[in-house]
Amino acid sequence: MARKQVFVAYPSRDSALAAGIFEAISKANAKPLPVIYEPWIFNDVAGGTLISPILEKIDDSPFVVADISYLNLNVVYEIGFTIGRNKRTFLVRHKLTEGDKQLVKAVGIFDTLGYHEYETYDDLKDRLCAHIETTPLHVSKELDRKFPVYIVEPSYRDESITTTISRIKKARYPYRSFNGDDDLRMSASDTVRQVSAASGIVLPFQDPAIDGAVAHNIRCMFVAGLSEGMSKPTLLLCPSTFEAPLDVKDQIVPFRTPQDIADAIADFCPLIAEYASKTEPSGIDTQTLLEAISIGDPRAENEMPTLGLYYLKTDQFERTVRGNANLVVGRKGSGKTAMFIQVRDKIRADKRNIVVDLKPEGYQLIKLKEEILTYLSSGARQHLITAFWEYLILLEVAYKILEKDSNTYRHNHSLHDMYVELRNTYELSDFTTEGDFSERLLKISEGLIQKYKSNFGEVDAQRLTAAQVTELLYKHDLKKLRTLISRYLEQKKSVWVLFDNLDKGWSTHGVDVIDAIVLRCLVDAGRKIEREMKRDEHDFHCIVFVRNDVYDTLMRNSADYGKESRAALDWSDPDMLREMLRLRLVNGMKGKLDKYDFNTVWRELCMSHYLGEETSTYLIDRSLMRPRNVLKIFNHCRGFATNFGRQKISEQDIDKGLTAYSHDLLEELDRELSDVFPDAKDLLYYFLDAPEVMSGDHLEGILREANIDEADREKVVDFLLYYGILGTRLGDTDHFIYSVNYDLKVLKIRALRHTDAADYVVNPAFWPALGIKAVPQTIPIDS
Structure with missing residues (x-):
């Protein structure tokens, strides 16, 4: 043979x-x-x-x-x-x-x-x-009609990435994506699932000189191979100066300008529709429920059309939709963007409401910060950036009104004249109304930078008068624009301006005083417009969604700290996370088990106990009480189980899934920590092979080895406790930040009060990645 x-x-x-x-x-x-x-x-x-x-x-x-x-x-x-x-x-x-x-x-x-x-x-x-097992990874043939496009996004975003995303949105293609800033490490099984469900794949390669581009390009090549293997339409965008790998050289579409990208996507979009129309869904072609089930995506951006089917409506959500909060704060992965999407969708379900959903990203303001704000006096910074946000909010409200009523105003005599006047005031020959909000924000920022440099150059501590700010910033007659908007809103019920992602991309060198001004001034500008509109008897709300660690760090020295109406998304109840997961599992099972409790649903998919503990409790205990982490752990474990054709998640799958998750978490938290405290970069890796429990002196030694300055060590320990990386052990009980209602003082005072008895303990979520072994508990024997 x-x-x-x-x-x-x-x-x-x-x-x-x-x-x-x-x-x-x-x-x-x-x-x-x-x-x-x-x-x-x-x-x-x-x-x-x-x-x-x-x-x-x-x-x-x-x-x-x-x-x-x-x-x-x-x-x-x-x-x-x-x-x-x-x-x-x-x-x-x-x-x-x-x-x-x-x-x-x-x-x-x-x-x-x-x-x-x-x-x-x-x-x-x-x-x-020796024998090599030939069973392949499972590849489903069912297309996701709600999300026809899959994109691999890099961690560093520039104008080319903004244009790519904007043009996909403009083509009205909902998409899922891997985001190098949020996800850090790509899961093979999840990526196979995403690519197999997509009708089109978009892969923007980056110049290898860009930080993080090498890892990003490797992910793009893996996905390009997957897509080619599945015969999917694939767009490989590449800077014209980049030397394309030989395997994809003939497929690459080079670009020099944003228009090149727009043209490439315009040519690509019909291929997506053509593939989707030719490929008939075959139904679920899996052999097991575990393979077939979908619990959504850990990133809320990837599940916008379906999130409402299984979203857990918390008290914080209800307060926000009632207008009782102007700030929603939460840790990364706590569900801010999910709430942003649900608040937006609930409010705009009433057609009388105007909902302006804005997702600026930190990188879009970096140039503004570097080119202008660093040269201004403190007062001038605050004056300019508050005016910048106020102008931007009014422009986006006008844009949304014009977009919403673009068809109805012709047949509504009470709106027609107001609409035409507002449109004529908003649309200027030298002002772009093209693209999505990201593109408009970028153009406004670039115009401001050019005009500032032309007028002032690079003079330090530059002061600006009100007239100079007006001349620099405004292309429109702002007073007239505000008046027209207010008059138009008499025909509407309420206006909701929602900001998310402002802190995304902040910051590789730690947040600073200028970042504080950007956030503070956004809140101030929103409140100012709220007051003005409410004086005119309009129901107007401006809500900012922001990471609470960034908010706390930036706002603690503000005179208004603590006076804001905040909804804090800090999860501390494991049963709430269990219910969040149950809703997703039931939805993923097509409602077959919607009348059953969590345990019944869970045992259809996973072994009941692991190392003597109930499995869902064991996994949730390692999630740092963040919904995104619960979903990541489940997806990792499920991925390993389906790779081996198992009908239920087994002990081996939990072992491997927790190890993969632990490595993801280590990198993610190391970055999250260094975002706020740059000198602590790579600090977590110094806990490699550390004991599970350590004394204060032992912890001090680790910080010394990591070159943390003595004056900063207390602050760093606070951060480690605040993020849930470390907890305190008193007797046989471990206390982490989420088990004391996120009150750092409780952890610190308990540790100080019990100096002789208290130790620090490393969160078990990090043990696999750090090589930490649990200390066997000894049980005293009665004599």
């Missing part, structure tokens, strides 16, 4: 490694195996497209072997293509080669797929000679 050929992909960057792999393959091929391994260098590419014979070899192979000691972009593409073709990829890595070990860790994907480490090339030969 003829031996089946198995394609072997590996990088050539390290000649010694490549030679060793080739030697191992040769030795394995000398054995009487049912397969024969074919290394990539045997592909005859002369006179043909480089990628064609490689993809043909993959199609002909029962499985594919790939070495990831170094992350070669073409090999990554071939791994994705193999999975897309519904074949098994057997990953290997040389244990003694440092290679791209840290990059593998940062990217994600490969550790969630799993890989075999070999110490010697004879070890590799032996593994190739």
